Amino acid sequence: MTDVRRTAAWAAAKVAWQQVIDQGLVDCWRCRLPIAPTQPWDLGHPTDRPHHAAPTDLSVIPHCRPEHRRCSRRAGARERRAVTAARMIDGQDGRLW
Ligand SMILES: [Zn+2]
Secondary structure (H helix, E strand, O other): OOOHHHOHHHHHHHHHHHHHHOOOOOEOOOOOOEOOOOOOEEEEOOOOOOOOOOOOOHHHHHHOEEEEHHHHHHHHHHHHHHHHHHHHHOOOOOOOO
């Protein structure tokens, strides 16, 4: 299966969204703050499948919404930190964070 993010339809959706973002009309669906025209952003899928499951169905594209790239990356980092934290609790310094 093809990762939908590598398709022309995905690229077209990003171009269409960029035009709206350029007008300052789009809020990030994760943090609800506006996405400035100069800010890097990604197209995310609020249906919230696990990030390791790449969308493969073109039908998800209409459901995708722009998100700040930092919010997108933070969501992935949060999952990784949760795993690390679970290990830390059993670790040498016992620090909870
Ligand atoms: Zn955001």
